[in-house]
Amino acid sequence: MGESLLESTNSRLAPVEVEAIQLFVQFSRALGQPRSIAEIYGMLFVSHVPLSLDDLVERLQLSRGSASQGLKYLRELGAVRPVNRPDSRRVHYEAVAELRNLAGTFLHQQVERHLGDSAARLEKMGRHSQALTGAARRHALARVKLLQSWEKNGRQMLPYLLKMLGRK
Amino acid sequence: MGESLLESTNSRLAPVEVEAIQLFVQFSRALGQPRSIAEIYGMLFVSHVPLSLDDLVERLQLSRGSASQGLKYLRELGAVRPVNRPDSRRVHYEAVAELRNLAGTFLHQQVERHLGDSAARLEKMGRHSQALTGAARRHALARVKLLQSWEKNGRQMLPYLLKMLGRK
């Protein structure tokens, strides 16, 4: 088992770096994202110079597989940007620090992935409710209506929220 | 391995119920909450009559342990409310359907849990940055400043967001 980032004596990483990485790891837990991805972003965020995959592997002590997958994810999210350096064959990366794009893309991605077909499901629910009778039916129909209004509110609020996140 | 809620023939649950539960399960995944908790809330949400722990255990085919823990969580969140019925010793529950309180409490809880001490961490980061020199130092200090502005924006936005969602 490898040395933890938490250890107080870590010759690979400066104290600021450890703190910054920790901060992003903590934040990633709130968003339910894997630790390694947060570590990679945190490392690139504090580094004053772009880093290659191998740099990350060495400094964060993670596998090439993790580093590769993590960078792929962050690249697709737009949280990280490849930098070509004429002096090296390796692709180097730097963190994109514009909160607006980052948060917006992330939110959009999450919502699409998890809530894409909720409208269809609600419609289906409505049809099934018709099969019931009496109080159960009345209640089910009222619930579907309520959910539909929640869904509508959510969809209305989302662009507004995204805009709010975009304020510098 | 137990029968899944997804199965088309399910004599325990009506089709509307299956759909509603699925909707909440899907939603819970977006929020990173356990499936069983979403199932319980979904079940109570569609039910036109309050249900006891044992009702939930039977209809959702989950263990008493899960049901108990799930109800505890939902009770503390304020998503579910105990109903005393004079005809039964068992506590029955009904879903609280006010999105405002629910979302607000949830958000507040998550933020406190995950981001509580970020300010302290940033201060520490600032101190560590002083130990660096040259470009690394300048970059680290700029990053700390940026993070502090993110944190400030976040904290400023939170009460506003909570207010939008209806919590104090």
Add this chain to the structure above:
DNA sequence: TTTTTTGTTCATTTTTATTTGAATTAAAAG
């Protein structure tokens, strides 16, 4: 009181998510 019913806790098991690293592909250098 003792018994029965209801509900909770928590160590263990099960399930799910993440990480690893060997095999593979890609592409530049020789």
Add this chain to the structure above:
DNA sequence: CTTTTAATTCAAATAAAAATGAACAAAAAA
């Protein structure tokens, strides 16, 4: 063309999260 270096993929290993259920507690009924 062959060798070397860089990067990715994916099946297997590992770690983390959630569910289970037996043991326990609390409180009403007998």
